[in-house]
Amino acid sequence: MLGRGMLKGLWVTLRHMMATYTSGPRRFPRRYVSGGVLERPEPDMRGMFTLQYPFERYCMFPRFRGVLAQLRDPENGQPRCTACMACERACPHGVISIVAEGKGKERRPKEYTYNLGRCIFCRLCVEACPFDAIEMTHVYEVTSTTSNQVLNMQDLLELGDAANIHHAGEDWQ
Amino acid sequence: MGFLDTLPVTIMQWVRSALSPYLPVWGSELVVALAKVVLALVVGIMPVIVFTWMERKVLARGQDRFGPNVAGPFGLIVAFADAIKILTKEDVIPAAADKPAFRLAPALILIPALLVIAVIPFGRGAIAADLNVGVLYVIAMGSMTALAVLTASWSSGNKYSLVSAFRAVAQLVSYEVPMAFALLAVVLVSGSLSTVRIVEAQAVPFALTMPIAAAVYFLCALAEANRSPFDLLEGESELVAGFNLEYSGMKFAMVYIGEYLHIFLIGALTTTLFLGGYRGPILPGWFWFFAKSLFVVFVVLWIRTTWPRFRIDQMLDFAWKFLVPLAMANLVVVAVAYKITSDVYMGAGLSLLANLLLLTATVVLLVAWARRSKSRRVRALILGEV
Numbered sequence: 308m309l310g311r312g313m314l315k316g317l318w319v320t321l322r323h324m325m326a327t328y329t330s331g332p333r334r335f336p337r338r339y340v341s342g343g344v345l346e347r348p349e350p351d352m353r354g355m356f357t358l359q360y361p362f363e364r365y366c367m368f369p370r371f372r373g374v375l376a377q378l379r380d381p382e383n384g385q386p387r388c389t390a391c392m393a394c395e396r397a398c399p400h401g402v403i404s405i406v407a408e409g410k411g412k413e414r415r416p417k418e419y420t421y422n423l424g425r426c427i428f429c430r431l432c433v434e435a436c437p438f439d440a441i442e443m444t445h446v447y448e449v450t451s452t453t454s455n456q457v458l459n460m461q462d463l464l465e466l467g468d469a470a471n472i473h474h475a476g477e478d479w480q
Numbered sequence: 481m482g483f484l485d486t487l488p489v490t491i492m493q494w495v496r497s498a499l500s501p502y503l504p505v506w507g508s509e510l511v512v513a514l515a516k517v518v519l520a521l522v523v524g525i526m527p528v529i530v531f532t533w534m535e536r537k538v539l540a541r542g543q544d545r546f547g548p549n550v551a552g553p554f555g556l557i558v559a560f561a562d563a564i565k566i567l568t569k570e571d572v573i574p575a576a577a578d579k580p581a582f583r584l585a586p587a588l589i590l591i592p593a594l595l596v597i598a599v600i601p602f603g604r605g606a607i608a609a610d611l612n613v614g615v616l617y618v619i620a621m622g623s624m625t626a627l628a629v630l631t632a633s634w635s636s637g638n639k640y641s642l643v644s645a646f647r648a649v650a651q652l653v654s655y656e657v658p659m660a661f662a663l664l665a666v667v668l669v670s671g672s673l674s675t676v677r678i679v680e681a682q683a684v685p686f687a688l689t690m691p692i693a694a695a696v697y698f699l700c701a702l703a704e705a706n707r708s709p710f711d712l713l714e715g716e717s718e719l720v721a722g723f724n725l726e727y728s729g730m731k732f733a734m735v736y737i738g739e740y741l742h743i744f745l746i747g748a749l750t751t752t753l754f755l756g757g758y759r760g761p762i763l764p765g766w767f768w769f770f771a772k773s774l775f776v777v778f779v780v781l782w783i784r785t786t787w788p789r790f791r792i793d794q795m796l797d798f799a800w801k802f803l804v805p806l807a808m809a810n811l812v813v814v815a816v817a818y819k820i821t822s823d824v825y826m827g828a829g830l831s832l833l834a835n836l837l838l839l840t841a842t843v844v845l846l847v848a849w850a851r852r853s854k855s856r857r858v859r860a861l862i863l864g865e866v
Contacts, residue, residue, distance in 0.1 A: 313787060320542040320786045327541045338549065357546050 326353040339363055367445040372428040374446045375403075375421050376467035377460060378439065378474060386464060387440035387474070390416040397435035402426045419460040423449060439474035442467070484764040488606035492516070520608040524597040527773075528740040529559040535743075535781050542785035563733070571729035576637030585632035586727065586734035592624035593741040599675050600748045603758045603766030607676060614675040615663050618749060619656070622704050625742075626652040629713065629723045632735070636726035644713040644723040647792055651703055651712060654799040659700035661807035662693040665814045666753050669831075679757035687754040689828040692810045692835050694754040696803055698776075701750065703799070705742035708784040712792055743780055747773035806842060813838050 328335045331354015332345060338359075344366050345358060358365065367373070380387050390407035391414075402425045408417040430443055444466055449456070458466075483490070492512055499508040533548060533556060540547030548555030573582060599614040601607040611617055626649050633645035667673055669689075670681030687694040703710040706722075714722035724735045751757055751772040758765030760772075790798065813834035818827045850859050 316786045317782065320782065323544055324538070324541040324782075327544060355544050355546060357544075359546075 327355050330354045367447070371445050371447075372430050372443040374423065374444055374449055374458075374466060375426065375432065375463060376442055376444045376470055376472075377419070377463040378442055378467045378472060379464065381473045386415075386460070387438045388416050388419065389414050389438055389440070390419075391437065393435045393437060394432035394441060397431045399429065399431065400425045400427060403432060416460060419463065421458045421463060423456045423458055424451070424454045433475050436475060439476065442470075442472055442475040442477070444470040444472075446470070485604050485766075487764070488519075488603055488766070516608045520597050521594060523602060524594060524741065524744065525737070527744045527777075528737055531740045531743055531777060532559045532562065534777070535740075535784075538778065538781040539785045542782070566729065566733045566736075569729040569732075571731060572726075574637055574726050577726065578635040578637065581631050581635035582726075583731075585628060585635060586731045586738070588624070588628035588631055589738040590734050590741070592621040592628070593738050593745060596621045596745055596749075600745075600752055601676050601679055601757055602769050603764065606758075606766060610674055610676050613673045615667055615673045615678070615753075618675075619660060619663065622659075623652070623656060625704065632727070633723040633725075636723075638726050640721075641723050641725045644725075648706070648713040648723060650792070650796060651706075651710060651799075654796055655700045655703035655710075655803075658696050658799060658803035658807040659704065661804065661811055662697040662700065663753065665690055665693045665807075665811045668811070668815055669818055669827075675752050675757075679752055679759060682756040682759060683824050684828040685754060685756035685759075687756075689831040690810060690814050690835050691832075692806060692838060693814070694750070696807045696810070697754065698746075698750055698779075699803065701746040702780065702783070703795075705746055706739070707743065707746070707780055709787040709790050710795060711784075711789060712795060743777055744773070746780055747776040750776045806838075809838055810835065 327333075331352060332340045333355045340363050343363050345363055346366050347368065348356065377386050377388060379385060390405050392405055392407070395403045395405050402422045404418075404420050404422075405416050406418040407414055409415050428443065433441055433443060441463075446466060446469075492515070495515060496508050496512050499511055503511070536558070537547040537555070548558040551558045551561045573579060596618055598608040599611050599617055601610075629648040629652075630645045633641035633648075636642075666678060666686055669686070670678045672678060672681070699710075702708075706713055724732060727735055748769075751769060755772045755776070756768075757772075758769040760768030814831050817830035817834045820830060821827050853859055
């Protein structure tokens with residue numbers, strides 16, 4: 308009544324101004340979120356919401372589907388993949404192609420190529436894998452200057468090591 | 481502290497005595513006058529650099545954002561980045577423009593704003609020209625804005641600019657009236673038009689003895705400087721950019737500087753006329769002046785980040801049906817209050833009491849008007865009924 312709403316509005320903006328200095332992950336002396344990774348903000352979070360992208364990132368939700376990775380067995384450090392071709396058959400786009408070597412328990416992929424440019428991140432390959440040998444990581448910054456960026460076994464293993472997961476579905480609680 | 485307080489005066493006297501062996505009296509006086517002009521211009525323009533940064537920062541923080549924070553510490557030198565960008569822009573003059581007027585308008589906007597700085601006392605004795613008609617001069621220079629805005633928009637040959645100018649003239653002309661009445665109360669009490677005498681008369685700041693006059697003056701100053709919530713002539717959503725639509729490059733920079741200079745003038749004049757100017761305990765006068773001015777500027781920016789824009793008819797209603805009667809009533813009650821007693825503090829107390837009574841009467845009248853009003857919209861607006 309009689310301009311009380313205007314004063315209330317002033318109070319709201321003043322509170323927000325002060326909250327940007329006193330609360331939230333970027334309160335006064337801090338300019339960036341610690342570690343550069345922002346946990347997903349809760350609805351009651353106060354303070355500044357701006358994500359200063361190249362210096363800060365959102366923490367991705369567990370089921371986010373990024374670039375494919377090969378996983379290692381933590382007991383012997385070897386890749387779990389046995390070149391059974393299940394992922395190659397499951398892939399709707401022919402993204403994965405495998406050349407196998409060895410027989411029986413010795414069977415290993417000689418070449419494992421993953422065509423990132425054609426991948427639609429559907430995770431059917433991971434669902435199909437009977438050995439939990441591959442998983443989708445949270446890596447999403449995959450810009451490239453060519454349309455057929457192809458990752459080989461070594462690249463995929465490095466991605467898996469960086470993501471620090473050991474069998475498929477580990478993060479999918 | 482006494483030394484710091486009178487520092488500007490001491491420096492000027494030192495310059496005068498240092499020059500006296502070499503120059504005739506009129507020569508050293510001329511040098512001192514020129515030095516004063518340069519100093520006043522520098523002191524007037526410097527805040528513009530700070531305010532462009534401050535405005536973005538205050539708005540951003542009010543909206544949970546960072547604002548500029550890359551150029552320099554806390555983004556403090558963002559104004560220089562702006563300057564470089566503006567200087568490298570092409571200076572376009574539209575084919576439909578009235579060229580001499582188009583070139584003249586930015587100067588017309590900037591110069592009156594700079595001229596007002598002359599009568600602002602920045603500290604004890606630190607004033608470029610203590611005119612005995614200071615307040616009148618301020619009002620006169622303020623009215624120049626209407627002419628400048630009209631020149632700028634008419635000469636651009638752009639219909640949106642012209643709509644903006646129509647609004648500007650309506651707004652500036654109507655808000656002159658309550659502003660003059662609010663200032664009249666100040667002049668009446670201090671018994672002088674000179675800004676220095678007005679500051680000296682404020683043993684108790686006029687904002688405390690007559691809050692209504694201060695509020696009316698502040699709102700009118702916002703309207704004169706085209707600040708939110710009276711920024712109808714810029715109305716981004718309906719008028720593209722307002723009267724300065726066709727300006728680019730250095731001409732735009734001048735319009736822009738003029739705009740921020742007006743913000744500084746709101747702060748400086750409100751401080752001088754209502755907040756006791758350079759008067760304050762312990763610290764030097766010029767510190768108090770800038771501290772108070774900065775506070776007022778903060779309030780201006782705070783209002784900008786909070787309140788929505790008026791509609792043109794609401795704005796004119798507000799000026800003629802609300803501010804003008806209120807300012808006139810204030811003039812009457814203040815005059816009566818100071819006539820009853822000759823003691824300064826008694827007068828201040830009586831004036832405050834009268835102002836509070838007036839405020840109560842205003843509220844009662846507004847509520848009664850809303851109750852009687854047939855229009856449900858008006859009732860809802862004033863009584864907050866939905």
